[in-house]
Amino acid sequence: MSTRVRLRVDPIACDGRGLCAELLPELISLDDWGFPILCDTEVPSELTKEAREVVKLCPKLALWLEQVSKA
């Protein structure tokens, strides 16, 4: 299954716990205050599994994968 997806974060739910950036540093970095800066391009297919893991792992359920519509 190769649906194109993008990582998104709910900034209200996000607490800056930082688990996501530990698990997926290729797509997620932390700002000066520990909150995630997500790469806003679509998730490369080789990282899709990790992206799903990260969404599952967030303790605040703040991450989700958004479908990218064909431009």
Added chain:
Amino acid sequence: MSAVVGASSSQWLWFVSRGSGLVLLALFSIVVALGVATRTGSAPRTWHRFTVAELHRTFSLFAVALLVLHVVTAIADPYVSIGWWATVVPFVSHYKAAALGLGTLAVDFGAAVVITSLLRHRIGFRAWRAVHWLAYLAWPVAFIHSLRAGNDLGLAWAYTVEWGSAAIVATAVVARVLHVARSSVPPGSAPAPSVHAQAQARSGW
């Protein structure tokens, strides 16, 4: 443990159920401590936060498996009459109704916590968290159950496991309370925090 010559299956059930009970107490205490560590973001510097989170999850699922063994062996044991209903309905067992009823209650709470955690993404954060608080109720209920349902507390090592577990959980609860106290300063109303204060506040935020 009293010497047993020629272990019969009945006595095997008896040992396993009581032995697993003590191990479970220690295990669930560690699960509580790991849960608090996950929430407060405190972990040894070399560990990743997701390691702590995953350990909490793994240990709790392992404890659930052991809990099944504990309950099944206790009920299957013909020496005491408990009845299968007592697995989920508290205080209906014939043997030591009060003490075992507490165990059942702990299982009920624990089951709610585990099931909602497995379905976390379906039910949403708020519902999940509301039920998860039951863990703080499940542990003392299980603890009292272990004091009253067990007969082995005269033994030094059993005594150590009981009160060692209590000490672990007490420490975790204190840490959790302190965490709440530290993070109750509303952000934005305070003057510009220093970098150190920011980092500290962030671990409590």
Added chain:
Amino acid sequence: MAGPQALDRLSLPARRLYEAPSRLPRLLQGQSIGESTNLSEHLELRGPLPSWGPDAHSRQALIELVDRSGLRGRGGASFPTALKLAAVAGQEGLPIVVANGTEGEPASAKDKVLMARSPHLVLDGAVVAAQAVGAREAVLVCHPAVRGLVDTAIKDRRELRIDAVRLRAVDAAERFVAGEASAVVHWLERGVPTPTRTPPRLAERGLHGRPTLVQNVETLAHLALIARFGANWYRGVGTDSEPGSMLVTVIGALRRPGVYEVAIGTQVSAVIDQAGGTLERPQAILLGGYFGSWAAYDEAAQRPLSRAGLAQLGAGPGAGLIAVLASDVCGLAETARVARYLASESAGQCGPCVFGLPALAGELESLAAGGAFDRTRLERWLGQVDGRGACRHPDGAVRMVRSALAVFTAELERHARSGCCSQGGAEILPTPIGAR
């Protein structure tokens, strides 16, 4: 009953009775400062409000009328009103209208003045909006200072039973972010004036789960006049692409600071002249609001007050604030004060805003005081704060700060060399910290 097209073809006798205002003022017509128009005065001045049928065809005709007029929202985002009406009208479920008079911007007074002087025009507009989307209820969220006048207006209308729509007024929360659309709905539902996460959109599921139309009170007042006098009339002032008039709050070192109504596209210097002109030599203008942009006075004064006219300066009319900064005040000090205010007014929900805004404010305060400041770190923080909250509060703060850094370049150099350059002039931007 009078439908929208009928208005444009109304025979003269009817028109003669209720004269459409040919020039300005339109919204603030008919009374002087400090006075409020009561119901009979309002009806005598403007005539009765035409009503539209509840059927879908009439609603569609009304929305098309608004579309032809080119009316855009006056809350700061300038969203085309007809699109908003259509979005709510097209939803399943019974919609509800929220008239947003919160005006969380402390420097802006236009909504309060409008509600105090022409409450019936705003209420008319709420009724028209309700008819356009098929709602039966409209809630007016207004500043506590004008609540009494609004309540009286509603009571008077109820006694005469002139509205098919139920009207009620609620006190607004007095916080900066409280005026944001989802914050208003949150305030009405739960008493908490903080923005909420955007899916679902308010047009689909808002107040009590119903499709909700949140419209600024000034927008509704224009709507009430368009309903009476038609789209062509509305387009009689302003520019072709941005028709109509707007309310502006003009403050600063001026002879007559206050709220004025001007045609969109009026030259900024002409607007300032209406306020009596400047008292001190002006250096810069803050345009739009605290979420808007600074511009050098000489550049801004020549531009038309419109989105197109100000776009080249990286600015916009926003919520109608024009704050004129005199040369004897330090622009960086004002910016630092506003930045600190915006930081304290964060809803406190999103990390980059909660931590980033105070960090920016601290850096600007240090800069304003003439101390060392780290430009690279400031730029990094601006990038890390922009666009990373659930609402546009941090974005607005970043825009304001970036524009200050672009406009007050001379001050930046002076501060780095020899400390703050203020010559003791009066601060102009109110920052009511702690007024919660």
